[in-house]
Amino acid sequence: MNQDEHVHSLGAMIACLHRHNLRYLSQELEIYGIGGGQFRFLLALYHVDGIRPEELSRMLMVNRATATRALKRLEEAGYVQRAPDPKDRRALVVNLTEEGHRMHRFIRQLSQKRSESMLAGFSEEEKTLFRNLLERAISNCVRACK
Amino acid sequence: MNQDEHVHSLGAMIACLHRHNLRYLSQELEIYGIGGGQFRFLLALYHVDGIRPEELSRMLMVNRATATRALKRLEEAGYVQRAPDPKDRRALVVNLTEEGHRMHRFIRQLSQKRSESMLAGFSEEEKTLFRNLLERAISNCVRACK
DNA sequence: ATATAATTGTTGCGTATGCAACTAATATTT
DNA sequence: AAATATTAGTTGCATACGCAACAATTATAT
Numbered sequence: 040m041n042q043d044e045h046v047h048s049l050g051a052m053i054a055c056l057h058r059h060n061l062r063y064l065s066q067e068l069e070i071y072g073i074g075g076g077q078f079r080f081l082l083a084l085y086h087v088d089g090i091r092p093e094e095l096s097r098m099l100m101v102n103r104a105t106a107t108r109a110l111k112r113l114e115e116a117g118y119v120q121r122a123p124d125p126k127d128r129r130a131l132v133v134n135l136t137e138e139g140h141r142m143h144r145f146i147r148q149l150s151q152k153r154s155e156s157m158l159a160g161f162s163e164e165e166k167t168l169f170r171n172l173l174e175r176a177i178s179n180c181v182r183a184c185k
Numbered sequence: 186m187n188q189d190e191h192v193h194s195l196g197a198m199i200a201c202l203h204r205h206n207l208r209y210l211s212q213e214l215e216i217y218g219i220g221g222g223q224f225r226f227l228l229a230l231y232h233v234d235g236i237r238p239e240e241l242s243r244m245l246m247v248n249r250a251t252a253t254r255a256l257k258r259l260e261e262a263g264y265v266q267r268a269p270d271p272k273d274r275r276a277l278v279v280n281l282t283e284e285g286h287r288m289h290r291f292i293r294q295l296s297q298k299r300s301e302s303m304l305a306g307f308s309e310e311e312k313t314l315f316r317n318l319l320e321r322a323i324s325n326c327v328r329a330c331k
Numbered sequence: 332a333t334a335t336a337a338t339t340g341t342t343g344c345g346t347a348t349g350c351a352a353c354t355a356a357t358a359t360t361t
Numbered sequence: 362a363a364a365t366a367t368t369a370g371t372t373g374c375a376t377a378c379g380c381a382a383c384a385a386t387t388a389t390a391t
Contacts, residue, residue, distance in 0.1 A: 049300050050210070050224070052323060053206060053319070054225070056199045056203075056319065058247075059323075059330065060200070061378090061379090062330070074345095092370070101349090103370065105349075107370060107372085108371095128355080128356060129357065130369055131370075157195060157325050158322065165318060169315075169322075172314070177201055177205075179304070183302050200347095211376080222377045238340070239338080249341090250340085273338090273387070277339080
């Protein structure tokens with residue numbers, strides 16, 4: 040199977056999915072005063088509340104600058120709070136606020152809803168496989184640009 | 186399999202792949218005076234030279250504005266030319282220049298190389314399947330936001 | 332024929348993001 | 362202890378992109 044036979048490169052397909060996702064999330068989150076880009080930070084914080092921005096950025100594989108901006112915006116919107124880490128005054132500690140915790144169910148459902156929409160018509164095996172292939176592709180990318 | 190069990194949402198994984206791709210392409214294309222975002226337009230033009238920007242944007246599933254900018258930059262860099270369509274003076278016709286044609290081999294190899302790098306360790310079945318699953322996911326997205 | 336609608340491309344504005352340079356703080360070396 | 366290196370976060374600059382408003386043109390309706 041030669042890549043040249045396809046009009047769409049793999050990258051183009053991935054970019055397309057990414058854009059659609061971002062648009063969807065942006066629309067759903069607009070009433071909460073945050074953008075689609077903040078979604079995954081919020082989602083991650085339900086797993087690892089009390090984390091540092093730096094660790095969060097490594098976890099989500101984004102630039103530190105991106106984490107700074109996303110967390111700043113989430114703070115301005117009232118969903119997280121950033122406090123200096125007493126053990127290391129270079130660092131911050133990010134915590135969900137009351138309001139942030141209240142969004143838990145909504146955020147999870149949004150994630151779920153999005154996945155279901157994107158994977159409509161996929162069998163359970165295909166869903167698992169898709170995720171597995173994505174993970175391996177990411178590993179390849181990370182390894183390649185190390 | 187519950188989505189909630191995963192730290193990374195599907196969207197986060199796709200976003201990650203997208204950014205790695207863009208970075209890779211940007212680096213490779215820098216010496217040619219164009220950015221990673223122009224890549225897929227150039228690639229598409231080897232299939233459908235002489236097309237209108239509007240059709241190209243539908244084909245690549247991007248906004249018309251994005252096509253305008255990408256083609257403008259490709260024109261400035263000398264790889265395509267835009268001329269008014271004599272049959273419809275609202276429209277333009279995009280053609281590859283000599284220089285644009287000369288990049289053909291390089292662009293295709295770049296696409297190939299990128300795919301191989303991203304899909305390293307995938308069996309032929311997995312490669313085909315991955316592409317198939319991506320296509321179906323895109324269809325779902327397109328259908329959902331129609 | 333004229334008014335209205337639809338289409339094509341452009342541009343301003345906003346968002347998400349990376350990179351590189353910077354500051355402040357901590358860790359390591361000498 | 363002092364000099365140096367590393368780390369965490371921030372900010373300016375750049376790119377890619379979508380949306381909405383706009384102008385010019387063409388198509389359709391009246």
